[in-house]
Amino acid sequence: MAQHPLLPVEEARARIMAALRTTEKESLPLARVLGRFLAEEAIARRTQPPADLSAMDGYAVRAADTLTVPARLRVVGEAPAGGAYTEHLNEGEAVRIFTGAPLPQGADAVVIQEDTSREGDVVVIEETATAGDHVRVCGLDFRTGDPGMPAGRKLSPADIALAAAMNLPQLEVRKQPVIAFFSTGDELVRPGAEPGPNQIISANNDGLAALILEAGGIPLDLGIARDTVGDIREIAARAEHADMLVTLGGASVGDHDLVQEALTPLGLDIDFWKIAMRPGKPLIFGKLGDTPMLGLPGNPVSALVCAILFLRPAIIRMQGGDTALHLTQARLGADLPQNGSREDYIRAGLDHVPGEIHVATPFPIQDSSMLSVLADASCLIVRKPHAEAVQAGGIVTVLPLRR
Known part of the structure; x- marks a missing residue:
């Protein structure tokens, strides 16, 4: 049978992103939008500050009255935070003012209290003021009607504080996509169970659920399907209302890799199968009816690396966010040989060197069965197909895994 060329990683990512729909909008109070993606541009409902305000404790003055110092000004009132001096400030007058209080009419500067001394109802100004000093205009x-945050932004605590200041008690955000997933394999048991003589502990479900949560999705763990067409079909049917179905394992060429056999009669339409990357060659993408389906490798390291590259951006894309991988540069900490024909993602440590770019040091053993190496990795060194050998000290492209 003729061999089809393996799909490049970037083309696979592009085809997945193009096939996804954005989730619907929902309006939520600010207390519930951390980490969610804005569905609509946030527009300010108020001007901030709403008036010219004092930025310091001191005295509100007319700058022209302080051109010659020391200047003696009569204190005619007080403007506490939350209050105001409502009269017009005239020549030769000053108002005791506190941080956050509005400037009286006629005043155009604040002299901080450290630059003054007080003699009864007279304040002695010891430093010349310039119009605008210590004033938040x-x-x-922002002003009423100003755009505060664009659609697609992932909301941070600072974003939420900004929305509150703009007098927005709730925001329109994208619904979190529900990502249904299951593993396949008679050899798998869940953590905590006692494996039989030919069984292993399944790590994929829990690792994938964590990645889905981290990306802003809602994980729907459908468990482990036995190696039968019937069991795979029965479990897949429970993903009917999910925004995406992810399978783990069963996507290779062995006699017991049954995902395609089981799901094709149910309407599985495969867009592509197998990509030019390591680890993670046996990747499937298509649709099961109207539901996008991503078939990840069963190997736990391969599954998580593929999830980082394809599933995480898919979850973000469904919420209208930025799907860029945010690659960066690092200096290589150990020699790397010439790469093969597939794009390689090498697990590595990432060390900070003051005043220089980070140093990425690949782990000496890259066996795709070793989750401990992935857990210790701070980045993936990205090597294009047939990349030339790089000696220690050379510059490489990396995908950071930890903030």
Whole structure:
């Protein structure tokens, strides 16, 4: 049978992203939107500051009255935070003012209290003021109608504080996509169970659930399917209302790799199968009816690396967010030989060197069965197909795994 060329990683990513639909919108209070993606541009409902405000404790003055120092000004009132001096400030006058209080009409500067001394109802100004000193002008932060945050932003605590300041008690965000998934294999048992003589502990379900949560999705763990067509079909049917179905294992060429055999009669339409990367060659993408389906390798390291490259951005894409991988550069900490015909993702440590770019040191053993190496990795060194050998000290492209 003729061999089809393996699909390049970037083309596989592009085809997956193009096939996905954005989830619907929902309106949520600010207390519930951390980490969610804005569905609509956030528009300010108020001007901030709403008036010219004092930025310091001191005295509100007319700058012209302080051109010659020391200047003696009569204190005619007080403006506490949450209050105001409502009269017009005239020549030769000053108002005791506190941080956050509005400037009186006629005042154009604040002299900080450290630059003054007080003699009864007279304040002695010891430093010349310039108009605008220690004043937060009206609208310095934003004005009513200003765009505050664009659609697609993943909301941080600072974003939520900004929304509150803009007088937005709730925001329109994208619904979190439900990602249904299951592993396949008679050899697998869940953590905590006693494996039989030919069985192993399944690591994929729990690792994938964590990645889905981290990316902003809702994991729907359908368990482990036995190596029968019937069991795979029965479990896959429970993903009917999910936004995406992910399978783990059963996507290779062995006699017991049954995912395609089981699901094709149910409407599985495969877009591509097998990509030019290591680890993770046996990757499937298509649709089961109207539901996008991603078939990850059963090997735990391969599954997680593929999930980082394909599933995480898919979850973000369904919420309208930025799907870029945010690759960066690092200096290589150990020699690397010439790469083969597949794009390679090498697990590595990433060390900070003050004043220089990070140093990425590949782990000496890259066996795809070793989850301990992936757990210790701070980045993946990305090597294009047929990349030339690189000696220690050379520059390589890396995908950071930890913030």
